[in-house]
Amino acid sequence: MNLPNKITIARVLMIPLFVIAVLVPFPFGTWPVGNADLPVHHFIGAVIFAIAAGSDWLDGYIARKYNLVTSFGKFLDPLADKLLVTAALLVLIDISMLASWMAIIILSREFAVTGIRLVAAGEGNVIAASGLGKWKTTFQMVAIVVLLLHHFPFSYAGFPAGDVLMWIAVILTIISGVDYFWKNRAVIMKTM
Template identity: 65%
Template structure:
């Protein structure tokens, strides 16, 4: 297994640990910043999420730089990304930090675009990530990281930055999803 695939596999293996830290009610204490309480376990889970999200860039960097792109990596990398985002969203919904409808919008778009890519792949076509999709990912990861930290990085200013990022992620999720389907509607022609 090459280095990028090892990094991606490590990202997948971080997900259950992340879920345990976020959802199992350990009584490890908490710290408070500007009136916002952050359990130590949630802090550890957020740091693990940030590390896992950063490995997405890292494995891609090594795969491109050293020409280590593999079929396994092409399969596992997007799967790892979706599993990580799903785990974070479900944790935040369970903790009643993010409304369930936001998670449904984001996950529905991910499943729909993945399905479209599978249909395209069966016909030998590749659908690359659009610029809008890349911005969607940036805002999703920012929103999830800040919300997993209970908005503590911005608590002193009393601005709901995590939810602002989440709203931006939801809007970009919808816009990029529509963009994918409009630009790639040819994928479904002849199959309907």
């Protein structure tokens, strides 16, 4: 097993650590952040999530740079991303930091795109991620971290940065989903 695939597997293994860090109310106390208190375990969860999200960029960079792209990696990498984002969105709903409808939009797009990619792959067609899709992912990841940090450092000014970033992520999710289906309509119609 090559290094990028090991990094991807490590990302999957970080997911339960992230969930435990955020949802188990460890008695670590809180830090004042603006008008609220940031539970230390939420901070730990944000760090774990940020490392896991960053590992997505790292494994892809290493795989491309050293020509270590494998079929296993092509399958596992996007799956790991979907599992990480799904876990984070569900955790944010559980701690009342995210509206469930936002998660439904994001997850519906992810499952629909993944399903179409799998069908297209079965037909021998590879559908690559678009620039819009990469921006969508970036905003999702950053929004999740800022929400876990209770809008820090913007919380001192009373600015709900995490909410604004998540709105942008949802809008980009919708736009990139429409763009994805439009650009790949021929492939989609061929598989029907």
